[in-house]
Amino acid sequence: MRLTMAMAAVAIFTVPFVILLVLVRTSSTPLTSLDESIALSLHAHALENPGYTAFLNVATEVFGPWTWRVLVVLTAVWLWRRGAPRLAIWAVATITFGGLLNLAVKGIVDRARPDLPNPVAWAPGASFPSGHAMGAALGVCILVLILLPFLRSPASRIAVWAVAAVIMVFVAYSRVALGVHWTSDVIAGVALGIVVVVGAAAGFETWRRGEGRRPAEPHMEGVEPEAFREGHSG
Template sequence: MALVAVAIFTVPFVILLVLVKTSSPSLTNLDEGIALSLHAHALENPGYIAFLNVATEVFGPWTWRVLVVLTAFWLWRRGAPRLAVWAVATITFGGLLNLALKGIVDRARPDLPDPVASAPGASFPSGHAMGAALGACILVLILLPFLRSMTSRIVVWVVAAAIMVFVAYSRVALGVHWTSDVIAGVALGVVVVVAAAVGFETWRRGEGREPAEPHVEGVEPEAFRGSHSG
């Protein structure tokens, strides 16, 4: 399942990367068409854009970094230092990878008439979209051992996915990213977390621990056994 997940999210990222680097006319036309359509809608709804400007920063990369670091501190205090290190290392690596790719690809951000927002730096992949994917997935994988039913586990994954989609949409709607930027950001963020979870699970099994399904039970479920019943 991990290999399937990595493949599902890696393939679109690689395809988008190649299309961006080769300045594919098809991708350029698609990105520009969506950008202009959403920009026209933005100019007609200033109140909605004000909301998106606030919301996109509330769910920005630094919010996720702070949440993960605070969670890691809590994990350390609870006696789960390995999981704490895993969380911080994963989101840190993801952020550095995003910066490196931005520098390598060096794609220009949208340049729209009457812009409703602005952002510094290169465009591909979206740091906000990737940060949301990294942060939301890491926190869900830590939260899963506390959830008693499969329904509740599905719900938190759905909420995490909804946050990723919203953040991705907000960046395009504000005219600071192309659609391909945010899709690539989400895809790469998920790939980094899946790869980190697989690495952690491989280490667990190498230590002789009972095999776990991280997407269902969390990354280190034994760290919290006894903290709830059921």
């Protein structure tokens, strides 16, 4: 049942990504119109509020893909030293695969970024899906799944997931508000990042059960809850 639910979660986030991918590839008029309308509205607000725009320019890079990569790698080093090498490898492999997948999809779709008058920010490469949005989704989800075993109460676990959601939404919003991505880019980026993490967590859970370990609920207990209850000390 738990694995079935995990696969259902993968499907739930895969569907919007696939729909957006098809609509972008076919240059859907309704999607294009919606993307352009939102982009122009947020761009006008950015031009009217230079201080807020400057804040977004800094914040979007603070929460950029390399921040999450460094944090995940540093966490993996800590996990390895604590005697949890499998979890360390899982974390690095997941964020690495996610990053490579983002580049592959960008290359295939090759969507142009917004071309707005008086741009307030600039970004290289193709637009779909957003690397920042996907990087945030990958990073926060991986780190939360590692952190969960240390949280004892359901309320604290829900709070951590809520913070993760706020970060993902903020990063996605910042990319559109700065005019470097379309709304569909960031939604697709978040969805694809979550798909990668959920799929990787489900794969790890299947391996755990193959090793004879008790079934776990990764979204509440973490990917490898026993790693922090077995006296690992590195």
